[in-house]
Amino acid sequence: MDMDSLSLVGVISIATAGLTIAFGSIGPALGQGRAVSQALSSIAQQPDEANTITRTLFVGLAMIESTAIYCFVVTMILIFANPFWNYFLN
Amino acid sequence: MTINPDEIVFFQWGWFTINSTIFFTWLVMFLLTLGSWLVTRKLTSEGELSRWQNLLEVMINGINDQIREVSRQEPGPYLPFVGTLFIFIAISNILAIVPGYTPPTSSLSTTAALAICVFIAVPIFGIAHQGVMNYLRQYLQPTFFMLPFNLIGELSRTLALAVRLYGNMMSGTIIVAILLTITPLIFPVVMQALGLLTGLIQAYIFAILAMVYIASASMAHQEIEKKGEN
Numbered sequence: 003m004d005m006d007s008l009s010l011v012g013v014i015s016i017a018t019a020g021l022t023i024a025f026g027s028i029g030p031a032l033g034q035g036r037a038v039s040q041a042l043s044s045i046a047q048q049p050d051e052a053n054t055i056t057r058t059l060f061v062g063l064a065m066i067e068s069t070a071i072y073c074f075v076v077t078m079i080l081i082f083a084n085p086f087w088n089y090f091l092n
Numbered sequence: 093m094t095i096n097p098d099e100i101v102f103f104q105w106g107w108f109t110i111n112s113t114i115f116f117t118w119l120v121m122f123l124l125t126l127g128s129w130l131v132t133r134k135l136t137s138e139g140e141l142s143r144w145q146n147l148l149e150v151m152i153n154g155i156n157d158q159i160r161e162v163s164r165q166e167p168g169p170y171l172p173f174v175g176t177l178f179i180f181i182a183i184s185n186i187l188a189i190v191p192g193y194t195p196p197t198s199s200l201s202t203t204a205a206l207a208i209c210v211f212i213a214v215p216i217f218g219i220a221h222q223g224v225m226n227y228l229r230q231y232l233q234p235t236f237f238m239l240p241f242n243l244i245g246e247l248s249r250t251l252a253l254a255v256r257l258y259g260n261m262m263s264g265t266i267i268v269a270i271l272l273t274i275t276p277l278i279f280p281v282v283m284q285a286l287g288l289l290t291g292l293i294q295a296y297i298f299a300i301l302a303m304v305y306i307a308s309a310s311m312a313h314q315e316i317e318k319k320g321e322n
Contacts, residue, residue: 054161057300064297068252071259078266082095 008090015087019080026073033066095262097194098201113199120184120196151179155299162300163307169220170306173213177206178299185261185291189284195291198261200254207254210302211246218309227309253301260294 041059045052100112131144141149155175159167181197188195196202218227231242264287271280 057158057161060293061297061300061304064256064294064301068256068259071256071263074263075255075259078095078262 008087011084011086011090015080015084019077022073022080023077026076027070030066030070034063037062037066095266097196097199100194112194113196113202116184116187116194117196117202120180120187124179124183158300159303162303163311165307165310169217170303173209174299174303174306177209177302178295181206181257181295181298182292185295186288188261188264188287188291194265195261197257197291197294198265200258203254203258203261206257206298207250210253210305211250213302214246214305214309217306221310230309249305253298257294257298260290264290 037059041055044055048055097112097116101109102112102115103110128148131142131148134142135145136142152171152175155178156167156171159165159170159174163170184195184197187193215227218230231239233242264283267283268280268287271283
């Protein structure tokens with residue numbers, strides 16, 4: 003069985019999409035876990051500062067999460083809007 | 093299923109197209125304008141407040157408090173820009189529970205436009221606050237060699253602002269669409285409820301980050317002044 007370029011592109015795109023979101027979610031997950039645990043212990047120590055800590059935590063979580071979101075966007079592009087797929091279709 | 097609502101065309105006349113992003117942006121703008129006009133038509137400062145005036149006052153007070161806490165300055169000049177960003181993004185994300193509605197924020201065009209607004213607003217507020225020379229000098233801090241890195245930082249945070257909002261909102265619609273094909277009964281509703289939460293948090297984060305960027309451009313001067321006083 004030999005594969006033409008179209009099926010090669012499809013296979014590689016789908017496999018890479020899975021790998022991208024899998025590896026791309028490991029780092030942010032660990033980072034967010036650390037951030038939340040630190041914030042919780044800070045709130046436990048200084049309940050008066052809970053407002054500031056929560057706000058900073060949310061902004062920080064959004065910053066960390068954006069790396070995972072980049073991976074997700076790349077995955078979605080690979081699956082739904084793959085430029086190489088369209089190139090070989092034409 | 094599409095990751096780009098710009099491709100859903102409602103109306104086309106020659107080169108003039110109304111796609112779903114433009115249509116729903118206008119719808120949100122219309123709702124906001126109409127709502128504000130209806131509420132602010134008869135404002136009172138004495139006697140009993142109307143329920144809607146109370147709502148608006150609570151929102152404006154909340155936004156003012158947040159701006160004051162983040163920037164440690166009076167919120168006056170920043171309220172119109174940051175408040176508009178927050179309310180527009182929040183309303184367009186919350187309306188996602190209405191069937192048939194695609195949030196305009198799930199299109200990269202909208203989020204890029206909003207991020208470019210922030211990108212332009214930062215130097216405007218910075219220059220208005222501390223003058224052209226002082227603002228430009230900020231790019232040379234701490235040394236001259238940091239200039240390219242400061243410029244790259246300015247661009248990359250704009251890109252991050254756009255892609256973060258886009259990715260979060262787009263992932264919400266995609267996940268609901270995928271779940272509808274697998275478990276159409278209850279789980280899409282759960283994910284949609286979660287989508288409401290992420291939508292509000294993303295609106296909050298977008299506005300807060302815009303405020304942080306603007307404050308950092310207009311705060312450096314004050315710190316230098318304080319050091320000089322000491």
